[in-house]
Amino acid sequence: MSNQGAVTLGPQTEAIITVTIGATVPTGFEHTAADEVKEKIGVEARISRDRGRIYFQITTDQLFQVHLLRSVDNLFVVVDEYEHYQFKDTKEETLLDLQQLASKLPWTNALEVWKLNNSLKKKRSRRKGGNGTKVKPDSEAMDAGMAEAEQQQPPQPLSSESQAKEESTPELETIAQEPEESAPEAKLIKFRVTCSRAGDKHSFSSNEAARDFGGAVQEFFQWKADMTKFDIEVLLNIHNQEVVIGIALTEESLHRRTITHFGPTTLRSTLCYGMLRLCKPQASDIILDPMCGTGAIPLEGALEFHNSFYIAGDNNDMAVSRTLNNICHIQKRREDKGSVPGLRIDTVQWDLCHLPVRTSSVDIIVTDMPFGKRMGSKKKNWDLYPSCLREMARVCRPGSGKAVLLTQDKKCFSKALSRMGGLWRKLHTVWVNVGGLHAAVYLLKRTGAMFGQTPEDVHEPQGMANTPEDEK
């Protein structure tokens, strides 16, 4: 199946073309991402069999809006895609086939989009466009490939304030489509190929595919291979029989957008956004994050679902301090851009098992619960989870309240939840991948039962000590 873009001439001198955009999203949140695309771009997104990817068609005048999506980590424009690629029998033949593929692909439209995207980036970024110092290219010029699949990068734990990537807000930019200052032919283009391969029936490795395909691309375009300072990143995604060739539109994961003061377990904002979207915040909802860490979730909420009110809380001094710093940073940035700075968010230092919050006053609780590997311990979770769930049930509004809880300790959580049937009902589970760990996001509904009347909450919860769990 080939993707030939339709070319129509718009009112401007530049043609408006239709292309397919691919986006990587946190695995498990493909549907919420597709939802956001439908809402903000107005098109149906297709969810790939390759987990963590969605595809949708746009016209190039919509490219700017695509960059504003909050549930996507990385974007690329599809050059071509094959649902059932016929790989040859031997490795040699397969690799030769991939080499020959390079010159047959419909590159034109994708490259136009890449060019357009560059001009958008230049306007968005506060930094000067392009790379700084020229780095001596790798002497093995044929080594244009990279990467066995690891599409979901764990969040970078350390970051200084200056690394915060500036991104545009809708009120700032009105992008006029300007012609490129210098046509690509005028200067030497540097590129690399990134291949991700999954499936057990392939006769080749991702490195081999990247290398050979990359070599053919280099031949065809006369570009220069450069692993680190590249202008164009060509993506070769092979998932069983599905082959997608694309050109990257984002240079690094968008996930470091809101947080500048990181903590040890800061969640990337695409995951925060996905969790929030799952609970559908309504106007004037009171939303608590009782274990907020650096405040990633409530901050994302205050920005993206800004008609609700967020209270970020944690017991840890550093956590509340970082949360406050992150909030202040965002508010300052808004002020600098001429927006009204204040966000509907507040920070409190508290103990989540003894929340200083009125009973039945909270509409939504959304939080990342301690994993036991990165924070806390499995043994502690056995005691913590029941107390947590109980206290959260107390403050949550009966009948209408909801909770969205992320945890890696699914066994412990399920057990704790099963004893809370009178207060919480599980609506939905999303299986996610957080920094390489298999975790789950549980969407819970608060039952109509008033707190203090169900057997679970009349007595203090027993710790689950009679079913000990080995600490991993």
Added chain:
Amino acid sequence: MKLLTHNMLTSHVKGVTKGYPLLIKATEVKVNEVEFNPEFVSRMIPKLEWSALVQAAEGLGHLHELPAELTPDYEKNEEFLKKAHRVLLEVEVIEGCLQCPESGREFPISRGIPNMLLNEDEV
């Protein structure tokens, strides 16, 4: 600490039954602009303890003619909603403390963050 947050907070010192509302003792108060959304305010009001809000605003000297009682049809009264918006979201206690009305226990507020942690013997 915004007054909307204050409206939700309660003392949870052991044995206390009337821990709400917490008394505010402020040494530094700021007013920060937040974008006005009338729907947000009107839908929030039923979730609040109105008298506690009025009392808190008054104590800070930021009452500014906010009525002590809610009038019917307040949802459509933009003047009123704007005043409520200001008191709920724009007035912030930066330094001071919150005091439990029953036990007298004080919870410090620093950089706008109330510290509600209890000591082990208070839990």
